[in-house]
Amino acid sequence: MNAITVTNLNKAFGSKQALNNVTFEIEAGKTTALIGPNGAGKTTLFSVLCGYLQPDSGEVNILGHKLGDPALFNKLSALPQDAQLDPRFSLEKQLCFYARLQGMNKHAALKDTHRVLEFVGLKDNFNSRISELSHGMRKRVCIAQALINSPKVILLDEATAGLDPVNAREIRNIIADLSDQATFILSSHDLSELERLCNHILYLEQGVLTQHQTYNYQGEHNYITLQLCKEPLQAIDHLKQLQDVTHVQQTQSKEFVIEYKADNRQFDIQLLKHCHKLKWQYRQLINGNTLENELFNKE
The missing domain is CATH 3.30.70.100 (Alpha-Beta Plaits)
Structure with a gap:
């Protein structure tokens, strides 16, 4: 079963063709690398998959549903590269708020907030504010937000950018631990990191998908x-x-x-x-x- 099927996807901004007839499939449970130079169309593709942008033409099917289908509610999450949380509130309060936005009652929201914070190694920081945390810990909080309600498709844009080796490894371990429960699409300029985590690659260049293949396919x-x-x-x-x-x-x-x-x-x-x-x-x-x-x- 495919988690994502994209067919003849096009998106332009004025005279610039950000996505040009992009077609690919991602099998459920596969961790996929989205690679390409700056300006290749990676962020635009992420934005279309998340429903933030409407394509000019083409079709997107996620978990058997078209974009905008209410059945996708809570099934897909995304972490933008520069995601920020409000420094005025505790981690517990903020993540509970996001859980409530996903339809959880107060008790379920609190329980899931504790679950995701413990999963990313921040179980002792429920009452901390973002301003009190290191950069690596802040990144893990953003990862925790993306994991609320156990989504089936998770898009992470430069999840380890700017992190020291220890924090980057911790986030890679989080992704690896969840890879049998969700379908990940990871965008990064760190090829060695993607090599560790991914078994499928999408290579975008000037809006064109130039490679779509299973990485290290073993045949004859x-x-x-x-x-x-x-x-x-x-x-x-x-x-x-x-x-x-x-x-x-x-x-x-x-x-x-x-x-x-x-x-x-x-x-x-x-x-x-x-x-x-x-x-x-x-x-x-x-x-x-x-x-x-x-x-x-x-x-």
Whole structure:
């Protein structure tokens, strides 16, 4: 079942075509990366999916319903990049207010507020005000707001932007923990972060969806990315000598993507033995292609 189906979506602002005939599907339960340069149309797409903007043409179906259908109430939530909460009120009061807006009674709103704050690690801050919290804690409160009433589709725009590594990791863990309960769409410029969390990518460029694919799809051929400490001479030729290798591409200094036949279950072991034989020291071995290479190093 698809959580989201978008067909021939168009949106223009004057002479600028923000979305140009965008079509894609997202399967329920999949965590999807929405990637693209600044001005690519990512925020516009988010705004259309949330119902903030009406498309000029095309269709959007979310959880089996068209945009604006009352049946979607409470089923979809979004966290804009620059989301802010009122510094005058406690976390408990603010999140209870948002829960009441979703139709909860006072008791249910309070219970769900405590649930989401505990989930994001802020169970001891119910009575704190936003102004009393660190930047990372504020971001987690905004995540908590997006989780009220357990929505089925969650859109997060730059959820970890500007955070230190510890807070960014905590938010990634929150998303990973919920990935079997909701369908996430994550927009970020941090490809390594998306690589950890996502199994599906949408790449927008100038309003056009240039890539729509399952990341690291494994078919007749598999991929492995080898990062070496030093760049040896004739590395590609040496790697091509391995059994079942069908293609080798150097993607950057000291990094090679090796394509090999999928039925070779011991290829990683063969590769490591080959490196040892040649006295190559490796820095990292990645099972599959990196997201950066998937997007920008196609031959």
